[in-house]
Amino acid sequence: MFYAKKIHHWLWRWHIIAGLISLPFILLLSVTGAIYLFKADYEQQTYRSMTQVTPSVSYLTYQQQLDIAQKAAKENGVAIPTQMILPDSDYQATQFIAGRFSSESYTFVNPYTGEVTGQFARKDTLMQKVRKLHGELLLGKKGSWVIELVASWLVVLIITGLYLFFPRSIAEIRTLFRVRVKQGKRTFYRDLHALCGFWLSLALMLVLAGGLPWTELFGSNFKTVRDQTDTGYPTGYHGRGLESDPNKAAKKLDLDDVVTIAKDKDLAGVVTITIPTNPKGIYSISNRAESLKDQQQIHVDQYTGNVIKAFSWSDVGALSNGRHVVMRIHQGEFFGQANWYFMLGLCVLTAVLSASALVSYCLRKPKKSFGLPKAARDKQIGVLLWGSMLLLGITLPMFGISLLAIMTLWLISKILKKTIRLVSAAS
Structure with missing residues (x-):
């Protein structure tokens, strides 16, 4: 391949950089994502006393139930319900909703007795806290920026990892299906990481596509493109x-x-x-x-x-439709129970991928060094790869900002080193 060796070293360098930036957060996202998949089962059990009722002969009208829910909200000093979920079972309490998104609060009314069986706010639930940890690190908008940064670098990890591990010959295809267990820890963890990364790459890209529209900068740009192209609602x-x-x-x-x-x-x-x-x-x-x-x-x-x-x-429109498809896949809801198992397996294997990467890196890197390969000096490689980085930086703004920050720090360090050498020479 043209300039293959130099490109390999260049991409290996950035793969390690991306991994060092992302790895702890990827582990956290894997764990919290797996926990959140159990939201429906957990909340069904936790709030069963509020949501389940015993059927009776008498039945209140929906308007009467609404009046009861609104009165209860006023008495408790909470937002007045403006939505109702239509019960689909005789054993189900009628659910009334106030607010939107993470500010939602819920009131449940027994449709037979008129009793308010319970009230709670979404922000107070355990699963909402898990979701906020997953999407914002419990830090609000600042945390969302960090998650967007990690997601952006994960895209770089996937692209560079695919290039580094992709078989260069027919004989190397076997590496896509095996982990060498008898050639030492370094080889074992390297193979485990490479194998998981290769087979998970497309699935991870799909999940990232489902999560990135929720982020601050990429999400804002996505909405702008959607509105300008009239491909939304x-x-x-x-x-x-x-x-x-x-x-x-x-x-x-x-x-x-x-x-x-x-x-x-x-x-x-x-x-x-x-x-x-x-x-x-x-x-x-x-x-x-x-x-x-x-x-x-x-x-x-x-x-x-x-x-x-x-x-x-x-x-x-196409963009909103596509976003909902990948968003539901991200939440394990698009193609039934199989989607749930797919996402749970992906979370577990991504955690294995991250842990094996950390162990492999620690076993391979020299002491007192980050173990980064030397960057290629060829100008043609610089044009090709920096052009690709620029394109990624435009598509993923947080990656572009972080790349600019890294290059600024690198430039400052170079200037400082040169200044120190000049001062030393002059003295």
């Missing part, structure tokens, strides 16, 4: 900008009327009804289905019950 998809007309009706619908409309639509999965909070507000009916193509958004006038606008998932 159509106007009004989430109900923003849509209004009911209070001048055209004598009375407004209650929650039970909207539940009837929702049930007539026979929506798959978990159905959520968003409740209007002002005279021009609308009812919104949405569902989260196992298959994205089954998802719909239906916006209803709160006075007439007429559908103002309705959307199916086919109305969603």
